[in-house]
Amino acid sequence: MSTRRETVRQALNESTGFRSAQDLYADLRSEGSKIGLTTVYRALQALSDSGEIDVLRTDDGEAVYRACITDTHHHHLVCRTCGKAVEVEGPQVERWADAVGAQHGFTDITHTVEVFGTCAACASGE
Amino acid sequence: MSTRRETVRQALNESTGFRSAQDLYADLRSEGSKIGLTTVYRALQALSDSGEIDVLRTDDGEAVYRACITDTHHHHLVCRTCGKAVEVEGPQVERWADAVGAQHGFTDITHTVEVFGTCAACASGE
């Protein structure tokens, strides 16, 4: 639909890692785009609402986004230095989360699971 | 050491759930304390630095804190309605996270795992 949303989606696709809104905005501007920061936020919001992109929070509370390849439920292994992310699955973790919830009488269980580390490239570069 | 830090620690102890800094501040003020917001933040920072309390981020990026009973590494099952939290362990999840990290050449693996649900009390109350 909107051209701008496509622009943002594409900018996200060009990265393997999680990117912040401000970050994407800076990139697009430096590429010569006249896009506004508000629009970047709106596009990211729309994309994440429709489930097309994944969102998570960094330790300092900033929201970061990623266009994931896998459609199904998955988690991420994220490099804490360069932000590069790998999509991973963990059926056993899903089962564990559900079991733990049920065991304590909780219903409607969801979970957040992210693994952080230093990727091989960043480890050797230091 | 500091009286104020003790005050904050105690306020946290009185709750079973995760609380935000603003929230704790409001509580303390309404109890008649003359504590400042800055001090609440400083106390929470200090307590979390020393590992005495656990921190996590809500979906909207707010930091919430909890005084946990368990000293060892653990995770939380949190009610998304009332915020009540139960401390849970998942050795299999720890192993999974480490394995996944190693498998992709990542080092220095850490992970965040939180389970959300609706607790029995909140489910029946609706």
Next chain:
DNA sequence: GAGAAAACGAAAACGATTGTCAAAACTGGC
């Protein structure tokens, strides 16, 4: 007690995000 160091708190500063609003781009009907 005196003087130095640590803790406090009010107010200002900050940074990410959201709201406002007028201008610009797109619509379908003529």
Next chain:
DNA sequence: GCCAGTTTTGACAATCGTTTTCGTTTTCTC
């Protein structure tokens, strides 16, 4: 092609949690 109405956009201001700054007060330490 052109108009009225809707949608999208972007500059700017506002918000909100959090951090800094900077006097002031309290707490050691001798």
